[in-house]
Amino acid sequence: MNSPIRRLTLALLIGFCLLLVNVTYIQALATDRYRDDPRNARVQLARSERERGLILDRNDVVLANSEAQAGAGTFVRTYPFGGLLGHPVGFSSLLFGDRGLEQAYANDLRSKQDLTISNVIAGVLGNDLHPENIRLTIDVALQQAASEALAGQIGAVVAMDPSTGAILAYVSSPGFDPSVLVGATAGPAGDALDADPDEPLRDRVANELYPPGSIFKIITAAAALEFGEMTADSTFANPASLALPGSESTISNADGRPCGSGIEVTLARGFISSCNTTFAQAAMEIGAGALKSQAENFGFGVEIPFTFPVIPSSFSPVDLSDDLPALAQSAIGQRDVRVTPLHMALMAAGIANRGQIMVPYLVADIVDGDGKVISSTEPTVWRRAVNEATAAILLELMVQTVDSGTGTNARIDGIRVAGKTGTAENPGQPPHAWFVGFAPADQPTIAIAVIVEFGGVQGDEASGGRTAAPIAKETLERWLKP
Amino acid sequence: MSRTAEGALILAAAMLGSFGVALVNIASRQAIGDDVALTFFVMITAFGALHAAVRRWAPNGSPYLIPLAALLTAVGLSEIYRLNPAMASLQKWWLLIGAGLGILALWGLSSGGTQLLRRYRYIMLLSALGLLVLPLLPQRWPLPIRGLAVNGSRLWVSIDLGVIQMRFQPGEIVKLLIVGFLASFLAERHEALAMRTRKFGPFELPEPRQMIPILVAWFASFGVMIYQRDLGASLLLFSTFIAMMYVATARNTYLVVGGGLFTLGSVAAWSAFTHVQTRLEAWLVPFEHYETTGYQISNGIFAMASGSLSGTGLGLGRPSLIAFAPTDFIFAAVGEELGLVGSVLILAIYALMVSVGMGIALRSRDLFRKLLAAGLTFSFGLQSLLIIGGIVRLFPLTGITLPFMSYGGSSLVSNLVLVALLVQISHEERV
Numbered sequence: 001m002n003s004p005i006r007r008l009t010l011a012l013l014i015g016f017c018l019l020l021v022n023v024t025y026i027q028a029l030a031t032d033r034y035r036d037d038p039r040n041a042r043v044q045l046a047r048s049e050r051e052r053g054l055i056l057d058r059n060d061v062v063l064a065n066s067e068a069q070a071g072a073g074t075f076v077r078t079y080p081f082g083g084l085l086g087h088p089v090g091f092s093s094l095l096f097g098d099r100g101l102e103q104a105y106a107n108d109l110r111s112k113q114d115l116t117i118s119n120v121i122a123g124v125l126g127n128d129l130h131p132e133n134i135r136l137t138i139d140v141a142l143q144q145a146a147s148e149a150l151a152g153q154i155g156a157v158v159a160m161d162p163s164t165g166a167i168l169a170y171v172s173s174p175g176f177d178p179s180v181l182v183g184a185t186a187g188p189a190g191d192a193l194d195a196d197p198d199e200p201l202r203d204r205v206a207n208e209l210y211p212p213g214s215i216f217k218i219i220t221a222a223a224a225l226e227f228g229e230m231t232a233d234s235t236f237a238n239p240a241s242l243a244l245p246g247s248e249s250t251i252s253n254a255d256g257r258p259c260g261s262g263i264e265v266t267l268a269r270g271f272i273s274s275c276n277t278t279f280a281q282a283a284m285e286i287g288a289g290a291l292k293s294q295a296e297n298f299g300f301g302v303e304i305p306f307t308f309p310v311i312p313s314s315f316s317p318v319d320l321s322d323d324l325p326a327l328a329q330s331a332i333g334q335r336d337v338r339v340t341p342l343h344m345a346l347m348a349a350g351i352a353n354r355g356q357i358m359v360p361y362l363v364a365d366i367v368d369g370d371g372k373v374i375s376s377t378e379p380t381v382w383r384r385a386v387n388e389a390t391a392a393i394l395l396e397l398m399v400q401t402v403d404s405g406t407g408t409n410a411r412i413d414g415i416r417v418a419g420k421t422g423t424a425e426n427p428g429q430p431p432h433a434w435f436v437g438f439a440p441a442d443q444p445t446i447a448i449a450v451i452v453e454f455g456g457v458q459g460d461e462a463s464g465g466r467t468a469a470p471i472a473k474e475t476l477e478r479w480l481k482p
Numbered sequence: 483m484s485r486t487a488e489g490a491l492i493l494a495a496a497m498l499g500s501f502g503v504a505l506v507n508i509a510s511r512q513a514i515g516d517d518v519a520l521t522f523f524v525m526i527t528a529f530g531a532l533h534a535a536v537r538r539w540a541p542n543g544s545p546y547l548i549p550l551a552a553l554l555t556a557v558g559l560s561e562i563y564r565l566n567p568a569m570a571s572l573q574k575w576w577l578l579i580g581a582g583l584g585i586l587a588l589w590g591l592s593s594g595g596t597q598l599l600r601r602y603r604y605i606m607l608l609s610a611l612g613l614l615v616l617p618l619l620p621q622r623w624p625l626p627i628r629g630l631a632v633n634g635s636r637l638w639v640s641i642d643l644g645v646i647q648m649r650f651q652p653g654e655i656v657k658l659l660i661v662g663f664l665a666s667f668l669a670e671r672h673e674a675l676a677m678r679t680r681k682f683g684p685f686e687l688p689e690p691r692q693m694i695p696i697l698v699a700w701f702a703s704f705g706v707m708i709y710q711r712d713l714g715a716s717l718l719l720f721s722t723f724i725a726m727m728y729v730a731t732a733r734n735t736y737l738v739v740g741g742g743l744f745t746l747g748s749v750a751a752w753s754a755f756t757h758v759q760t761r762l763e764a765w766l767v768p769f770e771h772y773e774t775t776g777y778q779i780s781n782g783i784f785a786m787a788s789g790s791l792s793g794t795g796l797g798l799g800r801p802s803l804i805a806f807a808p809t810d811f812i813f814a815a816v817g818e819e820l821g822l823v824g825s826v827l828i829l830a831i832y833a834l835m836v837s838v839g840m841g842i843a844l845r846s847r848d849l850f851r852k853l854l855a856a857g858l859t860f861s862f863g864l865q866s867l868l869i870i871g872g873i874v875r876l877f878p879l880t881g882i883t884l885p886f887m888s889y890g891g892s893s894l895v896s897n898l899v900l901v902a903l904l905v906q907i908s909h910e911e912r913v
Contacts, residue, residue, distance in 0.1 A: 034787030
């Protein structure tokens with residue numbers, strides 16, 4: 001009679017072992033899947049029952065708020081500026097998680113009043129459990145001006161303080177309104193944004209690569225000055241069309257004519273009038289190695305240290321030493337040269353800052369509930385792009401470009417603006433219109449990069465000078481003449 | 483292990499229970515209140531008195547069961563207090579009543595031994611059947627004792643004497659009575675039942691006449707299920723019955739026939755009743771039917787997963803999001819707040835209690851006591867297994883209580899009596 005008892009005992013104990021297996025699966029192996037399931041009301045309550053830190057602009061204008069719901073004991077995340085700051089503020093959403101600064105600074109913004117035992121004890125002892133607020137470097141008025149200047153065209157505007165790296169405006173267009181993604185019923189709104197062919201959720205400032213076109217001539221000119229022992233007055237032949245050695249292809253200028261009336265043309269003239277023929281010759285003279293090194297000095301192929309991951313810009317995937325036609329095309333920012341708008345703003349800022357590029361940053365301070373600063377970002381140097389003498393020459397060339405060259409649409413009365421236009425060709429499609437620059441030229445307080453994808457509303461008629469320079473002008477003016 | 487160690491462990495369990503209540507108070511930022519002292523007082527009174535009664539009337543009884551039961555009660559009481567302090571107050575009264583009845587059992591059997599029960603087998607059977615149909619009494623009629631449907635299951639009986647109103651689930655007590663009856667019945671008839679008279683291929687079947695009781699039990703169990711919509715209790719009753727037949731006869735035939743009848747009944751129930759189909763669906767794909775049938779199970783899983791390895795801490799999770807947390811889903815609530823560590827601990831305690839109970843059965847020389855101990859332990863173990871298995875999706879969910887932990891008077895009282903009986907049996911074997 002004992003062996004049936006033993007078997008029954010064994011059966012029950014095997015049952016308990018199976019329970020152990022299931023419990024371990026639920027509480028140790030598949031935990032994340034179940035715990036983070038949006039239908040798990042704990043996820044929702046954890047977000048809504050706790051206050052989240054504020055996101056402020058540089059003048060303490062509230063960009064992301066945590067509004068207490070009367071009587072409910074819950075908080076709702078609101079974004080008073082809606083679509084203006086979807087980039088870079090991002091969102092804190094029940095269904096879609098955190099993005100942008102909401103994600104990058106989630107640990108600071110999260111309430112300390114969570115349910116770990118140490119914080120419960122801290123709360124009992126009367127410690128301040130309010131979340132921290134973050135103060136951005138963004139100026140919401142400048143952001144507004146840049147966004148209005150872009151007027152709904154697809155593209156990006158990024159402005160920064162060249163001497164510190166502080167980002168002042170960060171516009172990726174089209175943007176999106178983070179408010180619609182917050183709640184538990186945001187599913188359809190999120191799906192619609194995901195399906196939008198204009199990709200409003202894509203951060204065009206840091207996560208889109210474009211051919212730079214002629215704004216790359218800043219780097220080619222720098223290479224000529226630093227590596228090629230040339231000066232602004234070095235001269236080149238001035239044909240209407242330049243035959244590229246070892247190939248059938250030619251390079252010509254935007255208007256199909258020579259660069260001015262002379263038989264010869266200086267590097268300065270070529271820069272100011274953005275002559276492709278001049279820069280193709282300069283590049284072939286200094287060689288692929290020099291141009292590549294100069295590009296690397298500006299941070300090509302290097303990850304930019306930033307709040308968000310930035311796609312590195314690239315000069316060329318292959319060695320161009322034996323491919324002069326490709327080198328000539330790369331020198332004018334075509335071929336395989338690809339850049340992010342953020343990087344181009346840094347390029348301009350480097351010239352403005354006497355050759356030194358600062359590490360860009362978005363968050364100036366982390367402050368507590370009473371406005372007391374807990375920590376601040378110290379500006380740091382990222383890299384030296386060119387030496388001071390080269391920077392001074394390039395600055396002067398860029399000033400003349402705006403004063404009398406391709407960038408006259410960026411002129412501001414009474415202020416010396418430095419800039420360079422770019423019109424990046426897209427085979428079979430309208431060109432991208434670029435402008436990079438800074439102002440005031442003598443004591444720069446703002447550097448800027450503007451891109452309008454595929455010419456914007458002007459389409460095939462678009463160019464850097466016609467399309468992008470006015471946007472830069474409006475933005476710079478808002479900053480310099482408030 | 484000595485009786486003194488048993489007493490010390492009971493003291494430790496009582497302290498653990500009051501410590502749990504204190505943690506809940508701290509977590510909800512209240513002052514550490516009277517409930518801490520009261521919990522300690524009730525725990526130490528109930529289990530201390532039980533311990534004293536064992537010292538007096540069953541000094542050679544197993545010293546393991548009462549401390550383990552006290553430990554489960556301490557964890558359960560803390561979690562019930564955390565979910566609903568009013569329920570915990572009621573549960574404390576039930577704990578005292580249950581301990582009182584356990585002591586009463588020890589005293590009553592102290593002179594005549596468990597053999598006394600053997601004589602009253604048909605009284606036990608009749609009261610079991612009577613109790614089984616009690617919930618089927620009309621909900622509205624002049625008599626003060628009425629049936630009551632709670633959450634769609636007719637498992638409850640309410641007694642309304644004007645001054646005293648109470649409700650209880652007779653099923654829990656029926657379990658004890660049926661095991662008592664069967665132990666007595668089988669102790670006498672086991673030889674006849676084990677006799678092999680016919681060969682049926684590889685099977686040796688007993689006389690068809692001997693199969694009558696098993697068929698009666700089958701009809702009774704599934705009858706209960708059909709009328710009371712109580713899958714768990716009927717499965718528990720039927721399985722206990724088969725297990726005891728198996729122990730008494732050592733014939734695998736009973737397992738095969740029992741398994742076959744169970745399968746048949748289940749398939750019939752599945753095809754006939756939508757609520758059985760619902761249960762099955764909720765078991766297999768709870769997350770696909772989250773809004774409807776899978777809600778309860780999904781939320782139990784969410785709770786346990788949120789507890790993860792070490793749990794949120796007592797009073798710091800959100801177990802009130804679980805439906806029926808203090809009763810059916812107490813294990814999920816504990817899992818959320820005490821984590822995998824707590825879940826494993828609870829499972830280990832149940833496995834230990836099953837091992838101790840079966841050990842008592844193995845060592846019993848007397849057939850009746852052997853069957854009684856095996857039956858009581860099996861029903862206790864299977865009940866724990868079924869309800870926890872329902873929560874962690876090992877089995878379909880059944881609405882039965884988790885012994886010593888779930889909120890519910892009838893369950894706590896009958897399990898305390900069950901433990902007292904096991905201690906008494908082990909005592910008698912060592913005299």
